[in-house]
Amino acid sequence: xxxxxxxxxxxxxxxxxxxxxxxxxxxxxxxxxxxxxxxxxxxxxxxxxxxxxxxxxxxxxxxxxxxxxxxxxxxxxxxxxxxxxxxxxxxxxxxxxxxxxxxxxxxxxxxxxxxxxxxxxxxxxxxxxxxxxxxxxxxxxxxxxxxxxxxxxxxxxxxxxxxxxxxxxxxxxxxxxxxxxxxxxxxxxxxxxxxxxxxxxxxxxxxxxxxxxxxxxxxxxxxxxxxxxxxxxxxxxxxxxxxxxxxxxxxxxxxxxxxxxxxxxxxxxxxxxxxxxxxxxxxxxxxxxxxxxxxxxxxxxxxxxxxxxxxxxxxxxxxxxxxxxxxx
Amino acid sequence: xxxxxxxxxxxxxxxxxxxxxxxxxxxxxxxxxxxxxxxxxxxxxxxxxxxxxxxxxxxxxxxxxxxxxxxxxxxxxxxxxxxxxxxxxxxxxxxxxxxxxxxxxxxxxxxxxxxxxxxxxxxxxxxxxxxxxxxxxxxxxxxxxxxxxxxxxxxxxxxxxxxxxxxxxxxxxxxxxxxxxxxxxxxxxxxxxxxxxxxxxxxxxxxxxxxxxxxxxxxxxxxxxxxxxxxxxxxxxxxxxxxxxxxxxxxxxx
Numbered sequence: 001x002x003x004x005x006x007x008x009x010x011x012x013x014x015x016x017x018x019x020x021x022x023x024x025x026x027x028x029x030x031x032x033x034x035x036x037x038x039x040x041x042x043x044x045x046x047x048x049x050x051x052x053x054x055x056x057x058x059x060x061x062x063x064x065x066x067x068x069x070x071x072x073x074x075x076x077x078x079x080x081x082x083x084x085x086x087x088x089x090x091x092x093x094x095x096x097x098x099x100x101x102x103x104x105x106x107x108x109x110x111x112x113x114x115x116x117x118x119x120x121x122x123x124x125x126x127x128x129x130x131x132x133x134x135x136x137x138x139x140x141x142x143x144x145x146x147x148x149x150x151x152x153x154x155x156x157x158x159x160x161x162x163x164x165x166x167x168x169x170x171x172x173x174x175x176x177x178x179x180x181x182x183x184x185x186x187x188x189x190x191x192x193x194x195x196x197x198x199x200x201x202x203x204x205x206x207x208x209x210x211x212x213x214x215x216x217x218x219x220x221x222x223x224x225x226x227x228x229x230x231x232x233x234x235x236x237x238x239x240x241x242x243x244x245x246x247x248x249x250x251x252x253x254x255x256x257x258x259x260x261x262x263x264x265x266x267x268x269x270x271x272x273x274x275x276x277x278x279x280x281x282x283x284x285x286x287x288x289x290x291x292x293x294x295x296x297x298x299x300x301x302x303x304x305x306x307x308x309x310x311x312x313x314x315x316x317x318x319x320x321x322x323x324x325x326x327x328x
Numbered sequence: 329x330x331x332x333x334x335x336x337x338x339x340x341x342x343x344x345x346x347x348x349x350x351x352x353x354x355x356x357x358x359x360x361x362x363x364x365x366x367x368x369x370x371x372x373x374x375x376x377x378x379x380x381x382x383x384x385x386x387x388x389x390x391x392x393x394x395x396x397x398x399x400x401x402x403x404x405x406x407x408x409x410x411x412x413x414x415x416x417x418x419x420x421x422x423x424x425x426x427x428x429x430x431x432x433x434x435x436x437x438x439x440x441x442x443x444x445x446x447x448x449x450x451x452x453x454x455x456x457x458x459x460x461x462x463x464x465x466x467x468x469x470x471x472x473x474x475x476x477x478x479x480x481x482x483x484x485x486x487x488x489x490x491x492x493x494x495x496x497x498x499x500x501x502x503x504x505x506x507x508x509x510x511x512x513x514x515x516x517x518x519x520x521x522x523x524x525x526x527x528x529x530x531x532x533x534x535x536x537x538x539x540x541x542x543x544x545x546x547x548x549x550x551x552x553x554x555x556x557x558x559x560x561x562x563x564x565x566x567x568x569x570x571x572x573x574x575x576x577x578x579x580x581x582x
Contacts, residue, residue, distance in 0.1 A: 034434060205444035208434065211425065212483075215394045216445065216490075217418040259435055263470060268435040 005288050013182045014174040014294070018280040020189035021238045022250065026276035027196055028234045029251030030258075030269055031227055034207050036088065040074075042248035043092040044235035047073040047099035049244045051236070052169050053106035063236065071232035073099065078228055172243035172295035174284065185237055192230050199223060204265065241280070242295040250276065253302040260309045275305050345372035347494060347526055348393070352402035355388050361549055362388045366402070368545055368554045370528060372493075375520045377541030377557070378530040379570070384548045386530040387426065390498050393528075394423055406494075422487025422525075424497040430479055432472035438482050439467045445489040457488040460523075461515055477501075477508025484515060488523075495519065497529040501536075513540055534561075546570060 005011055025041075032040050048066035050073075055065025073095055081091045168176070177185075196203070205213040206223045214220045235247050242250060254275035255268075262268025283298030311317075348370035355363040363385040370376055378386050391397040393404055395415055403410055406417040442454045458464040461481040466474070471482060480500050487495055497516075501509045517540060519525045531537050537544060537557070544560040546553035552569075553560055560566055 034431070201444055204436070204440075208436065208441065208444060209425075209429065211396065212423060212486075213444075214396060215418060215421070215423045217415050259433060262435040263437070264468070265436045265440050 002289075003285075006285070010175050010177070011284065011288060013177045013179065014284050015281060017177050017182050017185045018174060018241055018284055018298075019277060020185045021234075021241045022254075022276040022280040023273060024189050024192040024196075024230075025234050025238050025250040026254045026258075026272040027269060028192065028227070028230050030255045030272055031203060031207050032231060033252055033255045033259075037092075038252045039089070039092045039096075039248055040231060041235050041238075041251035043095035043099070044070045044074055044232050045099075045239050045244045045247035046096040046103075048232075048236040048239055049169055050099035050102035050106070053103040053110065057106045057110045063240075066236045066239070067233060070099070070236055071229055074228045074232050075225060078224070168243070169239060170243050170245050171293060172239070172241050172246065174241045174294050175288075177240060181240065185240075188233055188237055192233065195226065195230060199226060203227060242298055246295050246299050249299040249302060250280075253299070253306055254279065257302070257306045257309045260313050275302065279305065346370070347372050347407055348528070349405040349408075350389075350393075350402070351405075353389070353392065353404065354401040355385070355392065355397065355399070356401075363392075363400075364550045366547070366551050368551055370526065370543075372526055373520070373524060374543050375516075375527045375541045376529065376543045376545060377537035378528065378545045378547055379532070379534065379537055380530075380547035386547055387498055389547070390496055390528075390530065394418070394421065394496065419490060420493045422484070422490060422492035422495045424480060424483045424487060424495065424500045426498040426500070427476065427502055430471055434470075434472050436471055437468050438463060438471055438474070438485075441471050441482060442486050442489055445486055453489050453491075457485040460488055460519070461485045462511070475505075475508065477504040477512065480504065480508075480512060481515065484512075484519075488519075492525060494526045494528060497527065499530050499532065501531070501533070509536075516540065 006015075029038075029041060032038060048070040051066035051069030052062040054060075054069055055062035058065070077091050077095050080086065081088075086094075202213070202218050202223050203226075205216065205218055206220050210220055213223075231251075234251075238247050238250050254272045257275050258268045258270075258272035261271055279298050279302040283301050284294045286292075286301075287294035287297040346369045350369070351367050353363055353366040354361065366385075366389070378389070380386050388397065392400050393406070393411070395411055395418060398412070403412075405411070407420065409417060411417060438458070439454060442457060455464065455467075458467055461484050463478065463481050463485055466478070471479065474482065483500075484495070495516075501512055504512065513536060516527060516529070520527050529537075529541070538561045541557050544553065544555065544557045545551060546560065546566075553566060
């Protein structure tokens with residue numbers, strides 16, 4: 001059966017986590033895109049990379065360290081930005097490069113036997129170098145048996161995504177997600193969506209016009225910090241799905257596509273979530289049989305939707321105002 | 329009661345409710361005085377036109393009144409309360425900015441923009457506010473698709489959703505065509521006379537101020553006239569002084 005792999009637990013975990021991540025990343029991302037802060041998710045993910053390295057360095061569960069470091073880093077930089085009037089794009093660049101620089105140094109001086117999840121696979125093999133050797137041996141066995149590289153089993157897939165801790169963080173490792181990770185992602189998803197529902201009006205107003213929101217008595221600073229906190233959680237969590245390098249894709253691309261069609265805010269956020277869900281679910285489903293990295297597949301699908309939307313818009317198949325509208 | 333009103337009797341013996349009381353207000357930006365020792369009051373029901381050349385401190389005065397700029401000397405009381413003590417007064421103030429900075433791609437309809445206001449859960453209020461500014465037929469259009477004049481009317485409607493007692497408008501018709509200007513002024517006049525909303529409005533348009541405002545405050549970092557509109561516009565010396573100061577400030581800025 002062609003879709004038999006969907007019955008595999010790891011694929012199911014990946015799909016459940018992917019759906020949750022798609023939901024909150026696109027929702028939080030829309031507010032960032034509208035604030036012209038699209039790359040903020042990227043900066044947070046890179047800070048999280050530094051956080052992961054810091055966690056490994058001090059022997060703390062890397063994901064927790066990533067959550068704490070990326071949120072604290074973002075909040076600290078926001079405070080500095082307000083105090084010293086640093087522009088948004090410069091703040092993103094500072095956060096992004098600091099995270100990566102700290103990550104590279106700490107990774108280079110840390111024994112990377114520790115792993116993102118509680119996967120015993122690496123430990124059983126005695127560390128990363130042995131995993132690589134095992135992977136090479138595995139490939140040789142395939143060749144000796146006359147099997148094509150295209151005929152991948154679930155073990156192959158795991159081997160590929162387990163190659164390096166650093167690679168996992170950089171490129172994502174959704175198929176290695178553990179039941180504990182699934183529960184955590186699900187709980188975080190519910191928490192973010194509930195907070196968004198509770199502060200929706202104030203957040204939208206602050207995004208629309210910070211000055212007017214302030215005059216209306218809305219605690220703009222608190223709302224902004226809350227958005228930064230949610231973005232930090234969303235970025236670190238989605239890092240497991242698409243990796244540090246592609247996190248901003250989940251925040252930005254579905255939203256830009258949705259803004260081409262949306263006639264209202266509600267319509268735009270609904271479309272964005274739909275595009276995001278479609279990309280993530282189909283990305284995982286397509287990636288598995290072809291033995292390709294799900295993260296790349298997810299992002300390219302999102303790009304395909306964007307390109308299709310731009311063509312539809314450009315040829316006049318869709319008539320809505322928005323990004324493509326000619327300025328008067 | 330949330331707000332405490334205080335009263336005073338003016339010389340003619342008529343009761344007035346002073347809703348805004350500014351005393352010895354001074355604002356300093358990096359050693360340069362933007363406002364210097366400004367004192368005046370605004371009565372309930374006033375349609376006050378604040379005039380003055382560019383850089384006279386009109387926007388700074390509004391920013392202080394609206395709690396957007398808090399580094400000032402002196403006191404500002406709104407409805408009898410020092411605005412430094414509480415921000416609750418803001419729920420009674422509607423604000424229309426100088427030029428609406430609306431991103432053309434912002435995917436919100438007019439109705440959604442109005443729904444961001446505090447009392448917007450009452451959809452009847454949203455509809456009423458839209459009708460008052462004659463924008464109800466465009467309620468489902470995206471805000472970015474409107475002209476600047478239409479956007480300004482939406483911002484008035486947005487302020488009206490909260491049933492404000494005071495409407496503050498910072499040069500609201502800059503860059504708006506004559507038709508939309510006239511419409512805008514007509515709406516302001518109706519809000520002042522029918523809805524009894526006090527209006528504080530800064531403008532460069534002396535003709536419009538003469539036509540609409542019952543009071544005038546002439547500002548050039550410090551106050552050099554505050555009183556009845558007719559008094560200001562019938563005083564040739566005052567008008568001459570105003571135009572000379574405006575010209576000097578204009579030359580200074582260029």
